[in-house]
Amino acid sequence: MTTTALEKLKHIEKNTLGMALFLINEAVFFALLIIAFVNFRNSVKSGPNAAAALEPLTTALFTVALLSSSFTIRQADKNLERKNHARMLAWLVATIALGGIFLVGQGMEYRRLLTNDVTISRNIFGSTFFTLTGFHGLHVLVGLIMLATLAAFAFSGGLKGPKSSGMAAISLYWHFVDVVWVVIFGIIYVWTAGLIKF
Amino acid sequence: MTDIPLVPETTRPLPTLGSSEGLISWVASVDHKQIGIMYLISSFLFFVVGGFEALLMRTQLAQPNATFLSPEAYNQIFTMHGTTMIFLVVVPMLIGFTTYLVPLMIGARDMAFPRLNALSFWALVFGGLMLYYSFIGGGAPNAGWFSYAPLSERPYASTNGLDYWALGLLVVGVGTVAAGINTITTIWKLRAPGVTIRRLPLFVWMSLVNSFLIIGALPALNASLVMLLADRMLNAHFFAPAESGSAVLWQHFFWAFGHPEVYIMVLPAFGIISEVIPVFSRKPIFGYAFVAGSTVGIAFLSFAVWAHHMFAVGLGRPWDLIFGASSMLIAVPTGVKIFNWIATMWGGAIRFTTSMLFAASFLITFTIGGISGVTFAVVPVDWQVTDSYYVVAHMHYVLFGGTMFAVFAGAYYWFPKMTGRLLSETLGKWHFSLTFIGFNLTFFVQHFLGLMGMPRRVATYPDLPNWGLLNLTSTAGAFMLGVASLVFFWNVTASWRNGKEAGDNPWQAWTLEWATTSPPPIYNFDQVPPVKSRRPLWDLAHPENPDSRPRKPKVEQTDQ
Secondary structure (H helix, E strand, O other): OOHHHHHHHHOOOHHHHHHHHHHHHHHHHHHHHHHHHHHOOOOOOOOOOHHHHOOHHHHHHHHHHHHHHHHHHHHHHHHHHOOOHHHHHHHHHHHHHHHHHHHHHHHHHHHHHHHOOOOOOOOHHHHHHHHHHHHHHHHHHHHHHHHHHHHHHHHOOOOOOOOOHHHHHHHHHHHHHHHHHHHHHHHHHHHHOOOOOO | OOOOOOOOOOOOOOOOOOOOOHHHHHHOOOOHHHHHHHHHHHHHHHHHHHHHHHHHHHHHHOOOOOOOOOHHHHHHHHHHHHHHHHHHHHHHHHHHHHHHHHHHHOOOOOOOOHHHHHHHHHHHHHHHHHHHHOOOOOOOOOOOOOOOOOOOOOOOOOOOHHHHHHHHHHHHHHHHHHHHHHHHHHHHHOOOOOOOHHHOOHHHHHHHHHHHHHHHHHHHHHHHHHHHHHHHHHOOOOOOHHHOOOHHHHHHHHHHHHHHHHHHOOHHHHHHHHHHHHHHHOOOOOOHHHHHHHHHHHHHHHHHOHHHHOHHHOOOHHHHHHHHHHHHHOHHHHHHHHHHHHHHHOOOOOOOOHHHHHHHHHHHHHHHHHHHHHHHOOHHHHHHHOOEHHHHHHHHHHHHHHHHHHHHHHHHHHHHHHHOEOOOHHHHHHHHHHHHHHHHHHHHHHHHHHHOOOEOOOOOOOOOOOHHHHHHHHHHHHHHHHHHHHHHHHHHHHHHHHOOEOOOOOOOOOOHHHHOOOOOOOOOOOOOOOOOOOOHHHHHHOOOOOOOOOOOOOOOOOOO
16 A cells, blocks of 8 residues: 555545445345355256346446436535535436436336246345345435435535535445446346356 | 542433433433443343353352253253353453543543444443344244254244344344444544553453454344344355255354354453553553553454364364364464463552452463363364363353453443442452352352263253262352442442442552542543553653653552
């Protein structure tokens, strides 16, 4: 670690540090769910597996929405620093919209799977798939609630900038949820369901 | 610092309530001292419950072929005993000390997140109540504290006991994680000027490392519990081998949490010992950097030894060798500390207060537990004694002879700070003697029972030569421990009301918590004394020979 990075860590804001530590905890939590999925990747004896049940291209579309939301919240962050209140609020709303689109996409995918009798109890694929993606979806939902709170706060005149520990902590959380999805998408859709053939 | 209030002033979180509202000032408190004390009291109450369960088991085992408890009841009671002692006693008791002491030791006013602190505590209480609700909710959990699959799956455990177990532990676990986050942030952000990382009291060091272990290990438990609950409630198949799931995966996941957990249950105890021994030996700790550094070593290694709980599963020779070696390795940093503490006592002017007696016997009993622990790293030995009373003896030497002895040492040491009154030394010596004799009587003979092949977790045993006698000895010791706990309880309640006034610094200790009044005011310090070394109060009392100045002639630092 360079001295500046160490210096930065020394002066890290209290709420950001708390959130960062919480995210270490969440990373381990997801790691175990991911390990379970990978461990049982080829264990399906009967019933649907990832390749048969999933539509990776459709999910890829909604993935783009979630990934773009990392960019939009970064813009909101920047505009907070510049004390550009209206733009900051606009980027924040855009982030919420993109996160919402992702959740709607996940909801549609779940509906299609469930109507095709792919459930958490159908077989080991269902168990691992729904538990892992379900908990990720829950994290997106919690993120949206936090972002909405932040937006409401900004709307009623708060969040003047140039700094906000709430914004810093929540955007850190949001980036984390994004990164976890990149890993999940890579493992479930690209690798296991065969979006790209290796 | 003359006007000593008898109980800590309250935070008055609700402005409409006067100071006469005693109970609400505790229930609604976000003050780290009140929350710390509530942590200690609740975990002591759970200790009484868990101890009562232990006595039920020992009564059943006093004689061969006994029928005092049915096998079904016995299964529930040993599961609840283990779960209670680990999750509701040992871990929260140490967190209680951490919550109370860390802000004082670093010269802070409170924890970094006071409301989160209250949430942690209440999560413990309600998680514990949820676990115990199982007794009236259809039967307590009965698959042991590590709830191996597939025994813990719905077809084999059809009552709701294991659901309450998993849900209760999830709630407790969330609180524990929050406490870990809170502790790290507090230590990182709220140190008073001069309290550098290299000058932190060792208890704070241990709490810091411990909190990292918590946020690294507890989520593994939480994830495992979530998967178990999915299996049980939603008919998923994670740990059901018949449906392509894997029972061994549960073991890997659980012990990935479970072994770091072992150190979560002992690191703050090391911290307590590292505070108590120097003060009562009138010498600074020997090899501060080694005590702190070896703890970091333990923390890393603790994530690489989990499979030594699983040698009997048949992981294959390479894995057995790797985990055997790493398990032997982790004994080294622990051994380093034992030598540090002995060297601290060496040549010191030792005062054998009750606190010091517990700390000194910790060195003996914990070392016995450590040595029997290393024997498990030898895989064939593990195969021979696994799931026998040898394991029971080992872990109680570590957890009772280790952690609980340290907790008692800490209780006698810091009780004066928390209440302004000293615990009775006379009752304390009775408490210590009964505990020491009772403990060794209970658990030492269990080594032999284990080596003779007596399996753990079985409700009764046949009348084999000496088994009855050894078990009766163990039971007698257990009841002696019960009496010892009553003495301690009596000591605490009586001394809290009528104990001798302690004053600010009854032990002539050197760390910051002794610089304020006993009990400390709500804001902790009128003024944090200047901190220029690891022993700020020594510097204050000995301006002619402070730690903070490099000495020209090496002066012996013992008090006269």
